[in-house]
Amino acid sequence: METTERQHYWLPVPDRTGFHWHRHAFRGKHWDGRSADTSVCGVQCAMANPSELDWFQSPTCSDCMELLISEQSGTGSTEGEQ
Numbered sequence: 001m002e003t004t005e006r007q008h009y010w011l012p013v014p015d016r017t018g019f020h021w022h023r024h025a026f027r028g029k030h031w032d033g034r035s036a037d038t039s040v041c042g043v044q045c046a047m048a049n050p051s052e053l054d055w056f057q058s059p060t061c062s063d064c065m066e067l068l069i070s071e072q073s074g075t076g077s078t079e080g081e082q
């Protein structure tokens with residue numbers, strides 16, 4: 001039951017105000033240094049190299065978490081994503 005094709009990684013990113021950080025999931029193996037990407041939950045994020053404090057202080061995005069869980073369990077897909 002191992003699905004390695006749907007890889008993702010987590011990265012703390014600031015929201016549009018720059019004050020609130022969340023740890024979103026992104027498609028791919030790891031962050032490759034790009035300056036922006038769309039998270040699993042569909043938010044356009046500005047990316048930067050996070051500090052240890054960012055990792056510590058950023059709450060995990062529950063939308064990303066639920067999407068990944070539903071993907072892994074094979075249920076809850078409402079958009080017919082391929």
Ligand SMILES: [Zn+2]
Binds near residue numbers: 025039041
């Ligand atoms: Zn998210």
